[in-house]
Every structure is written in structure tokens, then in C-alpha cells.
Amino acid sequence: MVNWRSKRRRLAVAAAAGLLGVLASCLEPTVGRVDLAGLDAPADKKLALPAGKHLSFAVHTDSYDHSGSNYVLVDVTLLRGGKPVGTMSCRGFEFEGGSGCGSSATHANSDCAMTVPAGGSDSIRVVATLEDKRNRASLKGLSVYIRD
DSSP, X not given: OOOHHXXXXXXXXXXXXXXXXXXXXXXOOSSEEEEESSTTOOEEEEEEEOTTOEEEEEEEEEXXXXXXOEEEEEEEEEEEXXXXXXXXXXXXXXXXXXXXXXXXXXXXXXXXXXXXXXXXXXXXXXXXXXXXXXXXXXXXXXXXXXXX
16 A cells, blocks of 8 residues: 555655755855845955956855845955055846835846956955945845856
């Protein structure tokens, strides 16, 4: 006799494990993570990066609330000895039109990438802003993941 309750439980556990694997591959930094206090709040982090390393960036927020369509812009500055040695700006992710809220969103955009310049860098500065300042958005648990 088939124990359906046990079978459903095994399927649920397998599905949850698969989902965790997908989330881990989306969120797990291979180089580092910069946590931001919110929009328009730059954050610096010591992070030694060798010249020629190709980096990509994914934006994550634990929860968000917004009105109107908008893009969250990500600006990254690589620093060496406190001086900028490389910059990258991109559209991290888009809020759809209207108002809404959500949780645990991670967005990767292929335009969010750069190569570490000659001489490397010893730290990174990240800031996230809204493209359209007329609309509002609130993000909690805002982070930028750095991948190589």
C-alpha cells in the first residue's frame, strides 16, 4: 500500500531543497556582498580584487514597497588607496507600474558587470538610487552581491 502522506512529504522536502539550491545559486556571493542601509546611502567595503578579474553584480532586497514604475540604479566604484580606479553604472532591477510590495527579490542584469583595471583595487563603494525620483520606493535588506 502506498503511503501518500509520506510520499507528499518527500516531494515537499525535495521541492524545498531544489528551491534552496536555486536561491543559493542566485544569492551566494563568489567574491563578496555589500549591504546597503537603503537607497542613496553609499556603502564601502574592503575587498581586494586583482587586475583583469571580471565582476558581475546582482541586487537583492528582503522586502520592498513602491509606487509607480521605476528602476533601481546601481553605481559601483572600485577604489585603490581611497582613490577611484574604475566605475560601473547599471539598472539593477525594475519596479513594474502601479504600486506594490514584495519580498526576497534578487535581480541580475547582464549590463551590471565590469573588469577590474590594471593595478587592481583594495575596496569597493556601492550606492543604489532610483532612476525616477518622482516615484517612491522603500527597500529593506538591500544588498549587492559581487560575483566573478
